[in-house]
Amino acid sequence: MKPVKVGLLGLGTVGGGTATVLSRNAEEIARRAGRGIVIDFAAALDTSHAAQLGLSGVRLSNNAMDVVEDPDIEIVVELIGGYNLAKDLVLQAINNGKHVVTANKALIALHGNEIFAAAQKQGVIVAFEAAVAGGIPVIKAVREGLAANRIEWLAGIINGTSNFILTEMRDKGRSFADVLAEAQVLGYAEANPTFDVEGIDAAHKLTILSSIAFGVPLQFNETYVEGISKITPEDVSYAADLGYRIKLLGIARRTEQGIEQRVHPTLIPRKQLIASVDGVMNCVMVQGDAVGSTLYYGRGAGAEPTGSAVVADIIDVVRAMTSDPNNRVPHLAFQASTLADTPILPITEVETAFYLRMRAVDKPGVLADVTRILGDRSISIEAFLQKEPAKAGSEVDIIMLTQRVRQGNMDEAIAAIEQLDSICGAVTRLRVETLN
Numbered sequence: 001m002k003p004v005k006v007g008l009l010g011l012g013t014v015g016g017g018t019a020t021v022l023s024r025n026a027e028e029i030a031r032r033a034g035r036g037i038v039i040d041f042a043a044a045l046d047t048s049h050a051a052q053l054g055l056s057g058v059r060l061s062n063n064a065m066d067v068v069e070d071p072d073i074e075i076v077v078e079l080i081g082g083y084n085l086a087k088d089l090v091l092q093a094i095n096n097g098k099h100v101v102t103a104n105k106a107l108i109a110l111h112g113n114e115i116f117a118a119a120q121k122q123g124v125i126v127a128f129e130a131a132v133a134g135g136i137p138v139i140k141a142v143r144e145g146l147a148a149n150r151i152e153w154l155a156g157i158i159n160g161t162s163n164f165i166l167t168e169m170r171d172k173g174r175s176f177a178d179v180l181a182e183a184q185v186l187g188y189a190e191a192n193p194t195f196d197v198e199g200i201d202a203a204h205k206l207t208i209l210s211s212i213a214f215g216v217p218l219q220f221n222e223t224y225v226e227g228i229s230k231i232t233p234e235d236v237s238y239a240a241d242l243g244y245r246i247k248l249l250g251i252a253r254r255t256e257q258g259i260e261q262r263v264h265p266t267l268i269p270r271k272q273l274i275a276s277v278d279g280v281m282n283c284v285m286v287q288g289d290a291v292g293s294t295l296y297y298g299r300g301a302g303a304e305p306t307g308s309a310v311v312a313d314i315i316d317v318v319r320a321m322t323s324d325p326n327n328r329v330p331h332l333a334f335q336a337s338t339l340a341d342t343p344i345l346p347i348t349e350v351e352t353a354f355y356l357r358m359r360a361v362d363k364p365g366v367l368a369d370v371t372r373i374l375g376d377r378s379i380s381i382e383a384f385l386q387k388e389p390a391k392a393g394s395e396v397d398i399i400m401l402t403q404r405v406r407q408g409n410m411d412e413a414i415a416a417i418e419q420l421d422s423i424c425g426a427v428t429r430l431r432v433e434t435l436n
């Protein structure tokens with residue numbers, strides 16, 4: 001049987017990793033897929049390094065649409081990134097009857113509903129394992145491996161760059177900007193690194209995970225997003241004093257009122273396994289009613305780990321090419337016609353415990369005022385620290401852990417605390433989660 005011809009769009013970090021893995025493991029991949037798989041045509045703004053990636057003799061172009069329009073190409077692999085051109089390329093590939101593999105979480109989170117509908121109409125597959133948690137086969141695990149379960153919640157460290165930054169800040173005292181620059185050199189960061197540090201990339205991934213876990217359409221705009229850019233070394237150190245680590249977590253949880261879909265820095269008890277997931281590593285915990293708690297761990301970014309997921313998707317597509325389109329694994333795990341309209345909850349309705357840090361004038365009565373404001377809103381204090389800030393003066397840092405409270409209540413309490421004359425500046429609040 002003739003090899004399947006793949007068109008590769010993008011020869012950057014992931015495109016390079018994909019080409020390398022495909023050529024290095026070609027023989028075993030063909031034995032797994034049942035057919036050889038070759039990159040026949042590749043496009044990038046700069047193709048001068050194609051030979052180094054094992055792409056000698058492959059047709060090359062600077063215009064990605066040339067690949068999409070080529071009649072010989074059966075699978076288009078989109079590794080350019082971004083929303084606009086990528087969307088045009090993917091929709092055109094689908095329109096031309098080609099299967100698509102992409103690592104582009106931004107594209108899937110924002111335009112996935114439209115893309116999957118178009119793919120279903122054309123009877124083609126759009127595969128996106130690399131879009132969530134890089135090399136970890138978590139889409140496959142949730143969509144297929146856990147298909148028997150009613151998923152209750154999932155929580156994950158799903159942005160390698162921000163985890164790398166938090167880890168290096170904590171362990172080596174390095175500055176935020178310095179670690180981010182290294183993550184860019186290592187190929188972990190997005191083209192716009194704001195997506196990494198402001199939680200947007202994690203929110204793209206969480207939106208996808210939530211849909212395949214709960215059978216709802218992709219709703220990126222309903223996902224609550226808060227990044228790590230305001231986390232200070234003091235917060236990292238105070239959290240450690242209290243027995244916690246700060247991680248950027250994506251959490252999706254089913255409640256009676258609706259679905260929680262949120263990304264934010266989170267204090268996690270240090271003894272929990274997920275608190276030890278450091279550097280660029282990702283980890284997703286999934287709780288199913290039948291299986292209980294499961295954990296998926298591995299590299300969330302980088303050339304070959306992400307290439308591993310892209311190539312696995314290509315193999316899956318090759319295996320499924322001859323199957324009846326109506327009997328393939330649904331894109332979002334649930335049959336498209338059965339997606340539910342369960343609401344995504346506003347963040348003010350979400351209940352968590354909180355870490356609060358405030359700077360106060362060091363005089364009697366301040367603490368009493370703060371605890372009265374919290375008590376008036378039925379917010380109980382779980383733990384308390386008072387610290388001299390690095391620059392000694394007449395002010396102190398007060399750090400509190402509260403019990404679980406609806407965020408709307410906490411927002412009101414914080415607004416009242418910030419009105420006190422004895423409190424200087426804004427109150428920092430971070431959510432605390434014990435994942436069980």
Ligand SMILES: NC(=O)C1=CN([C@@H]2O[C@H](COP(=O)(O)OP(=O)(O)OC[C@H]3O[C@@H](n4cnc5c(N)ncnc54)[C@H](O)[C@@H]3O)[C@@H](O)[C@H]2O)C=CC1
Pocket residue numbers: 009010011012013014015043044045046062063064079080081082085103104105106130131134187188189190191300301302303306
């Ligand atoms: N870097 C990583 O570790 C991971 C990246 N991803 C996703 O994979 C995709 C690619 O990311 P990277 O490889 O890191 O990006 P990159 O910036 O390293 O590579 C992008 C490639 O696309 C090409 N390109 C850009 N504009 C083009 C255009 N107009 N026409 C033709 N080619 C064009 C560039 O020449 C380059 O070869 C993105 O969607 C990203 O979110 C997903 C998981 C991990």
Ligand SMILES: N[C@@H](CC=O)C(=O)O
Pocket residue numbers: 131133134158159160161162188189190196201300301302
């Ligand atoms: N920028 C992303 C890359 C993988 O998705 C990350 O850091 O996780």
Ligand code: NA
Pocket residue numbers: 129130131132133134135136137138139309
């Ligand atoms: Na993955």
